[in-house]
């Protein structure tokens with residue numbers, strides 16, 4: 229099974245501040261900012277080749293990003309990998325002892341289904357799995373153009 233990096237997430241107090249280095253590097257947002265209420269975040273994604281930089285700013289005090297910023301300040305927050313079948317991956321990894329932060333997938337950016345693994349399981353890194361069913365375009369890729 230090939231594992232694909234979906235995005236690298238950065239916690240920032242606000243999207244304008246967080247965007248500065250990526251704009252200076254010549255990156256451009258892949259689309260409009262998105263609010264994901266269930267996570268209490270506003271998201272801005274920059275395409276970098278086949279993957280994304282995902283900027284996350286808190287929209288409310290009880291957002292996990294607000295807690296992260298409070299405790300650790302802005303910077304690297306998590307890495308995310310694409311899986312074709314999230315339910316199957318959660319069952320497989322769960323049976324092998326992996327520690328998920330929720331029993332079921334939760335809504336992610338761009339209508340995806342996502343699940344997070346505890347940072348202790350991730351050897352100190354918060355790891356997210358993002359479902360991209362086989363054949364669907366992944367992060368940072370143009371949807372397959374229809375065959376001529």
Ligand SMILES: CC[C@H](C(=O)O)C(=O)SCCNC(=O)CCNC(=O)[C@H](O)C(C)(C)COP(=O)(O)OP(=O)(O)OC[C@H]1O[C@@H](n2cnc3c(N)ncnc32)[C@H](O)[C@@H]1OP(=O)(O)O
Nearest residue numbers: 264267269271292295305329336337342344347352353354
């Ligand atoms: C819009 C969706 C988007 C997408 O991709 O589609 C997103 O990615 S949304 C991202 C925001 N949502 C989340 O992060 C949800 C999952 N996160 C959580 O449930 C919490 O943030 C959690 C459990 C990872 C940490 O919560 P909290 O800090 O309240 O717990 P602790 O203080 O007990 O921390 C436990 C332990 O983990 C360390 N920690 C916390 N956050 C991170 C992190 N991002 N990376 C690495 N380590 C982290 C923390 O320091 C504690 O370690 P310890 O050694 O005990 O101090």
Ligand SMILES: [Co+2]
Nearest residue numbers: 237282308356
């Ligand atoms: Co993410």
